[in-house]
Amino acid sequence: MARYDIRHRxxxxxxxxxxxxxxxxxxxxxxxxxxxxSDLALLKHSHVPLSAPPAFVEAYLPGYETVVAVHPRSSRTASSGDVVMIGNWHTALAQPRQYIRWLQDLKGRVPPDTVWYAPASALPSGVAFLIFSGLDLFDFTAVDLMTARDLYCTPEGEFPAEEWLAGGGCPCPGCAAGDLGLHNRLALVREIAVSTRFLARGQLREFIERRCRAHAPFVAALRLFDVEYDFTEPSTPIVRTAPFLAHTAESLRRPEVRRFADRVTGRYVPYRTDVAVILPCSARKPYSGSRSHHLLKAAIRDRAHELIMTSPLGLVPRELERLYPAAHYDIPVTGYWDREEREFIAATLAAYLGRHRYRRVLAHVEGGSLDIVADAAARCGTEIECTCRGHPTDAASLDALGAALEGERRKVPDIIRGCVSWQFGADIDTRGLMLKGKWMNQKVVRGKEQLFSLDPATGLLRPTFGGWDLIPEGYRIKIDNFVPKGDVLAPGIVDADPAIREGDEVLITGDLAVATGRAVMGAREMLESSYGVAAKVRKVHKFAPEGP
Structure with a gap:
């Protein structure tokens, strides 16, 4: 039986x-x-145009034994392990809006553990984007056609061979031998290999943001992918260990950015204080490790809830600064906020302040940042007090900040409550809970019982069985009647919380055992796949057999 063993996502x-x-x-x-x-050779030139009417598609969509031909306007589907072929996909990117719609339709009705084959579609300048779109298998038809047209293929585009083949810019065997066809094929193979390495590192998005500049339709399609948040977010991992490089305008619209902001304004529960201070971000992450935030924290002395405004994330409460992507992003700093950044940050801040009504809100920012805060405050009807007297870390500014907080009570930030609410959507009672240990080995305890450990790479909390008892619902996987003796495979899963994403901490429950672990797939893939590891198991508790 055919199967696709997916090892990286x-x-x-x-x-x-x-x-x-x-x-x-x-x-x-x-x-x-x-x-x-082999049977593809029997029905050459039989692909149906992607925009063909449904009746035409049903009449002429070819049938094969070795692959399953699908079409956006056909009801034909496939089974796990099948090779799914989308004919004429090389024409799709000429219509970026349709590209996204067709992909949504096809991906929505075909099982996740299938191989997606796009014939005659892959060139070195576009194959990375096809891989980013979830396509797996390609052929050499497109590059061979470029060879027939005497065009030299590169990741940057296609150029006249007479100008490039002997130019010495490529050390491949094809160029060394003056063989254009060999060069073009090797260029495609090399670009697929490079894309795969970025995929395995969790940085394919950053790679695509560079590569898509070769063609305007790729840029348009990438932007439209981000608009279709409900389509792209479920397959976006909850965390990555690689840096989050927000170096382009498209980076500001990544699903991770919106998800982080949505959780801050929707799920996150701040600790109990009625004074907030809005602070600038820092180049160093987490912010509290920077010199500027060391000075700011010394002036505040836990007398206000610290909210860091930043691009691309909008707003990062101090308790969440070690979570992905708050501790992992890098963005070029120019001192200038463009219109999209201003709008996103102002909307996020307004939504947050509108939901959490502080008695006082201090704005310890300057220039354009202060304008954004003022805009947000006006939207939600909040008054702000400005404490900057120049640069935020100037002595006069720090003195003004300290003076403004004179007489306010000190309250230690509740990192546990903040992180649990953001990560699991649960507001737990943290009385009696303590965060112990140094950063690389921190844990949450109640007395002598450990409830959570902290993943130093991502900032996520990893609940023990006792920790899961505090989280009343959500992030559960229901398995069949077996005791996990290793990782849990997709066929053994009966049900899964739709909120689960790759990288989430999960509680695995069954009639015979319960286990803690980490999701390797999103919920939909778990339920619809017939093969593959769905969750990495950390600990298993086997239930005692019932008596006679």
Whole structure:
């Protein structure tokens, strides 16, 4: 039985090994498809246009034995392990809006653990975006056509071969031999390999933001992907260990950015204080490790709730500064806020202040940052007090900040409550709970009982069984009647909370045992896949057998 063993995920992109007819095939890959899928040669030139009417599609969509041909306007679907072929996909990116709609329709009705084959679509300048879109398998038809047109293929585009082939810019065997066809094929293979490495590192999005500049339709499609948040967010991991490089305008619209802001304004529960101070961010992450925030914290002395305004995330409460992506992002600093940044930060701040009504809100920011805070305050009807007297860390500014907080009570930030509410959507009672240990080995305890450990790489809390008892619902996976003796596979899952994303901490429950672990797939993929690890198990508690 054919199967696709997916070993790495990054958004909709996957990398793994396909086991079917012939030798195991590492994906993503480009192959001579007719050698692997022999019946493709029998029905050449039979692809149906993507915009064809449904009746035409149903009448002429070809049927194969080795692959399943699908179409956006056909009801035909596939089974787990099938190779799914989308004919004429090379024409899709000419219509970026349709590209997203067609992909949504096709991905929504085909099982996740299938191999997606896009014939005659892959060029070195576009294959990375196809991989980013969730396509796995390609052929050499497109690059061979470029060879026939005497065009030299690069990740930056296609150029006249007479200008480039002998230019010495490429050390491949094809260029060394003056063989344009070999160069073009090797260029495609190399670009797939590079894309796969970025995928495995969790940085395919950053790579795509660089590569998509070669063609305007790619830029348009990337922006439209981000508009379709409900489509892209479920496949976006909750955390990554790689840096979050927000170096382009498109970075500001990544699903991780909106999800973080939505949780801050919706789920997150601040600790009990009625004074807030809005602070600037810092280049160093987490912010509290920077010199500027060391000075700011010394002036505040826990007398106000510290809210850091920043691009691209909008607003980061101090308790969440070690969570992904707040502790992982890097953004070029120019001192200038563009219109989209201003709008996003102001909207996020207004939503937060509108939901959490503080008695006093201090704005310890200057220039354009102060304008954004004033805009947000006007939107939600909040009065602000400005404490900056120049740069936020100038002595006069720090003195003014300290004086403004004179007489306010000190309250220690409740990191546990803040992180649990953001991560699990639960407002727990943290009385009696303590955060102990140094950063790389911190844990939450109640007396001698450990309830959570802290993942130093991502900032996420990892609940023990006792910790899960504090979280009344959500992030549960229901398994069949077995005791996990290793990782939990997708076929053994009966139900899963729809909120689960790759990287989430989960509680695995069944009639015979309960286990703690981390999700390797999102909820939909868990429920619809017939193969693959769904959750990495950390600890298992087997229930005692019932008496006679």
């Amino acid at each position: 990054d958004g909709m992109a996957r990398a793994g090994v396909f086991y079917g007819a012939g030798e195991p095939l590492s994906l993503p890959a480009a192959i001579d498809a007719e050698e692997r899928f």
